[in-house]
Amino acid sequence: MRERGSVLALAGPRIVALALGVASVAWAAIGLAASGWAPLALAVAVASVAAGSLRLALLEVPEPQEAYFMGLAERTWYQFLSVIRTLPWEEAGCAAMLWLEVLHPARAWHTAVLGAALAGWLLAVHIAESGTGAVALLRRQARVLVLGLCLLALGAAASLLPAASSGGGAVALQILAVIAVTAAAILVLPG
Amino acid sequence: MTRPAAAGTVTRQVPVRWRLSRHSRRLLTLAIAGLLLAVLNRRPELVGLAAPALLLLSAGGLGRGESRPALVAVRISPGATRLFEGEPGWLDLAADDQAGGYDLRWDFHPGKGVEPASAVTVTAAQGAGAARFEFTVPRWGKRQAGTAELMLHDRWRLAEGRAVVTLPSLDVFPRPGTQEAVVTLSRLPNRLGEHSARVQGEGAEFFGLREYVPGDRQRQINWPASTRRGRLMVSTHPAERSQDVVLLVDATSDVGKPGTSALDFGLRGASATARAYLERRDRVGVITYQWGGAQWLAPSLGRRQVYKIIDTMLRADASWSRGSSFARLPRAALPPGALVVAFSPLLDQRFVESLRDLRERGFSLVVVDVLNESPPGPRLPLLGLPVSPRPAGRLARGALTAMGGADEIARRLWQMEQQAIRFSLRELGVRVVHWDGTESLDLPLAPYSRRPLVVRR
Numbered sequence A: 001m002r003e004r005g006s007v008l009a010l011a012g013p014r015i016v017a018l019a020l021g022v023a024s025v026a027w028a029a030i031g032l033a034a035s036g037w038a039p040l041a042l043a044v045a046v047a048s049v050a051a052g053s054l055r056l057a058l059l060e061v062p063e064p065q066e067a068y069f070m071g072l073a074e075r076t077w078y079q080f081l082s083v084i085r086t087l088p089w090e091e092a093g094c095a096a097m098l099w100l101e102v103l104h105p106a107r108a109w110h111t112a113v114l115g116a117a118l119a120g121w122l123l124a125v126h127i128a129e130s131g132t133g134a135v136a137l138l139r140r141q142a143r144v145l146v147l148g149l150c151l152l153a154l155g156a157a158a159s160l161l162p163a164a165s166s167g168g169g170a171v172a173l174q175i176l177a178v179i180a181v182t183a184a185a186i187l188v189l190p191g
Numbered sequence B: 001m002t003r004p005a006a007a008g009t010v011t012r013q014v015p016v017r018w019r020l021s022r023h024s025r026r027l028l029t030l031a032i033a034g035l036l037l038a039v040l041n042r043r044p045e046l047v048g049l050a051a052p053a054l055l056l057l058s059a060g061g062l063g064r065g066e067s068r069p070a071l072v073a074v075r076i077s078p079g080a081t082r083l084f085e086g087e088p089g090w091l092d093l094a095a096d097d098q099a100g101g102y103d104l105r106w107d108f109h110p111g112k113g114v115e116p117a118s119a120v121t122v123t124a125a126q127g128a129g130a131a132r133f134e135f136t137v138p139r140w141g142k143r144q145a146g147t148a149e150l151m152l153h154d155r156w157r158l159a160e161g162r163a164v165v166t167l168p169s170l171d172v173f174p175r176p177g178t179q180e181a182v183v184t185l186s187r188l189p190n191r192l193g194e195h196s197a198r199v200q201g202e203g204a205e206f207f208g209l210r211e212y213v214p215g216d217r218q219r220q221i222n223w224p225a226s227t228r229r230g231r232l233m234v235s236t237h238p239a240e241r242s243q244d245v246v247l248l249v250d251a252t253s254d255v256g257k258p259g260t261s262a263l264d265f266g267l268r269g270a271s272a273t274a275r276a277y278l279e280r281r282d283r284v285g286v287i288t289y290q291w292g293g294a295q296w297l298a299p300s301l302g303r304r305q306v307y308k309i310i311d312t313m314l315r316a317d318a319s320w321s322r323g324s325s326f327a328r329l330p331r332a333a334l335p336p337g338a339l340v341v342a343f344s345p346l347l348d349q350r351f352v353e354s355l356r357d358l359r360e361r362g363f364s365l366v367v368v369d370v371l372n373e374s375p376p377g378p379r380l381p382l383l384g385l386p387v388s389p390r391p392a393g394r395l396a397r398g399a400l401t402a403m404g405g406a407d408e409i410a411r412r413l414w415q416m417e418q419q420a421i422r423f424s425l426r427e428l429g430v431r432v433v434h435w436d437g438t439e440s441l442d443l444p445l446a447p448y449s450r451r452p453l454v455v456r457r
Helices: A001-027 A038-059 A072-086 A091-103 A108-130 A134-140 A140-161 A166-189 B022-042 B046-060 B223-229 B262-279 B304-313 B348-358 B396-401 B404-425 B442-449
Strands: B002-004 B009-015 B017-020 B070-078 B082-084 B089-095 B103-110 B123-124 B130-136 B142-144 B147-151 B161-167 B170-172 B192-201 B208-211 B233-241 B245-252 B283-290 B295-299 B341-346 B362-370 B432-434
Touching: A001 A091, A001 A108, A038 A072, A038 A091, A038 A108, A038 B208, A091 B022, A091 B046, A108 A134, A108 A140, A108 B022, A108 B046, A134 B070, A166 B022, A166 B046, A166 B089, B009 B161, B009 B262, B017 B022, B017 B046, B022 B070, B070 B147, B070 B161, B070 B295, B123 B130, B130 B341, B170 B304, B192 B341, B223 B233, B245 B262, B245 B295, B262 B283, B262 B304, B262 B341, B283 B304, B295 B304, B341 B348, B348 B362, B348 B404, B362 B442, B404 B432, B432 B442
Parallel strands: B082 B170, B245 B283, B245 B341, B341 B362, B362 B432
Antiparallel strands: B002 B009, B009 B070, B017 B161, B070 B089, B089 B130, B103 B123, B103 B147, B142 B170, B147 B161, B192 B233, B208 B233, B283 B295
8 A cells, every 4th residue: 555655656746747738738739720830839849748758757767877888779778868857848848838829819818827737837847856745845835826826817817908098008018017016926925 | 174073973064056946947937938928929918927937936035045055064974984895884974954944865976896785865854964875895995985965955946055075985805715724834933922832931732841850840740740750750831932924915917807806816815814813913914016016014913913914905906017126025024034925826927036036035935826717718710619628529629629729729838837837936845825715725725734834944
């Protein structure tokens, strides 16, 4: 029973991370026209989520310190492991998914859901690779996360509000307003 | 920076390098990408997307680097810095209270020739920064235990500190062979010891009988002999003396696989011999011959001398650099009348000449031959396959002999040359015995350890 529990504790966060990554890519790609840079951004996002999940799955595989007398197959395997572990897959995935989102016409509520999914994905990846207890970590950061989600909703709502006047100035004002609210939230957070 | 805390324990102040963790780098990427795209595309909802990441980064105290410790005190307690080959060793590492509040992870990177015997990564909870690493060292020598890497993570895991601790060096002694019996010379120096000499003295063993003269102690009277002869007889005893023993270790050539090479056997045999003689309160010294000259330690007594001898031998290095000749021997290391026990594969002609020179100077020599390797057998040309010593059929045997003839002749020549070297030493009065490195040294030395070795000048 204890072994089963430890396997679940090990595999659980990794499966959640994979699920959230796949869901984020799927959500960002919904309703996308296959033209321009969209296929490339989608490919980068899919590859990043796949490689990031593979890195988490192979987290416990040890790498030898010296590779002098290895065969070609072993050498290739360890080089593959090294590439998987070195490159910043999650960063690339975030950038690619935001790029996908920008390629869509404006849809504020859709972006807000993507933001929540991305934040959840990054947290799940962090929990999986660091081995920290998910419940304890989320409890510690609960207030900040709730505040962040509120700001996410506020940002979406701000973009849905009709502008007082037409033109670029009104949109810029909306952006500045959301940034100001976020900055105010950061400033009032206890240190 | 280093101060001793207890025997073998040192505390080091190690600098910590702080940087962003992978998690914070990802959050930063999400935040910057969100803000940038919001401004470029005039979409306020993307700022909201960046908000949770920005809040997490600021709440985690990113940017408040001055509050993090720049140094961490690490206490290193080695189980032992002197080990024998294959003996398990361990190192206890502990980070001090300054690092409290951080999650700690220790990574052990063993040095060359050091094999880990426990997990190399230990994750410690907050405040409990202790870890134990176990290891073994399969072969003798001076080894660096390696390094230990300490990773400190803050509460939110947004910043991580890295400190690298250099672990102490280890003296790994050769695993001594077994030796109980010792070779004793017939002429011993006039110094109190445990060997029965051939002169009368105050020892414990029976030496002979003589007639009582006034002044003899009453307790020396041998009453059975006095009754038989009808006059008072007293027992006499031999003197008990110690001897000087000099070990010669030939490190000029090392043949065989690591762990069972001639030098390995030589060092193990010499360690066993040093221990056996020092237990009998003899004075033991060592001379190590290697390319580049000889290292020596003058004969002395005591348990510490074992470690000094092994320490001198550990510096033996079978390298191939050209060095000085062995014709001139260090006189201070060779007291007159000492028993010389040499451990050598007898492959270096200069060492053999040194043995001859020693014998001609009147030293009693016992050579323990530790050569257990021979050139490989003849091989089939082109294929490089070894020829079986007993090929089936006369035809096959003839063909194989013809093909591998040159190799076989060379091999036989080498063997004859080796036999000639040993024969010439025996002709000079040098006792040469062969030791296979596994059995007790008592077996090859048995012909010379039963009775005192007659000193022939």
